[in-house]
Amino acid sequence: MEEHSEEKRGDDRYPCGSPVEWAYFNKPEKHSARMRNFSHSGACFECAQAPIHGATIMVRLEAYQSDCRSGCRDKSDCPWPRWNVLGEVKWLRNITGSGRPLFGVGVKFHPSR
Numbered sequence: 001m002e003e004h005s006e007e008k009r010g011d012d013r014y015p016c017g018s019p020v021e022w023a024y025f026n027k028p029e030k031h032s033a034r035m036r037n038f039s040h041s042g043a044c045f046e047c048a049q050a051p052i053h054g055a056t057i058m059v060r061l062e063a064y065q066s067d068c069r070s071g072c073r074d075k076s077d078c079p080w081p082r083w084n085v086l087g088e089v090k091w092l093r094n095i096t097g098s099g100r101p102l103f104g105v106g107v108k109f110h111p112s113r
Contacts, residue, residue, distance in 0.1 A: 011039035019062040020045055042108045050103040051089045060084050086110045
């Protein structure tokens with residue numbers, strides 16, 4: 001499993017506690033997860049099922065629940081995560097501590113057109 005060891009973020013990250021689903025591209029099986037943060041170019045989420053490092057996955061936001069503390073003046077200024085996005089799994093971290101499997105996953109979004 002690939003460990004996240006070096007900071008490579010190019011965009012500001014925003015906290016987010018929203019539920020998401022992820023699935024391998026063109027595969028029907030879906031997995032529940034919770035987004036922890038997002039940016040224009042990527043996201044981090046936690047889930048019980050670890051995706052394969054380097055795999056292309058679809059991440060779908062189920063309901064946006066902002067944990068935003070970015071000092072936005074009003075909602076139109078606040079950053080929003082993308083609702084449906086394809087991305088590449090860039091890193092995985094085993095964060096199991098409660099006896100059940102739990103993984104941190106870093107995803108870099110594919111460019112949108």
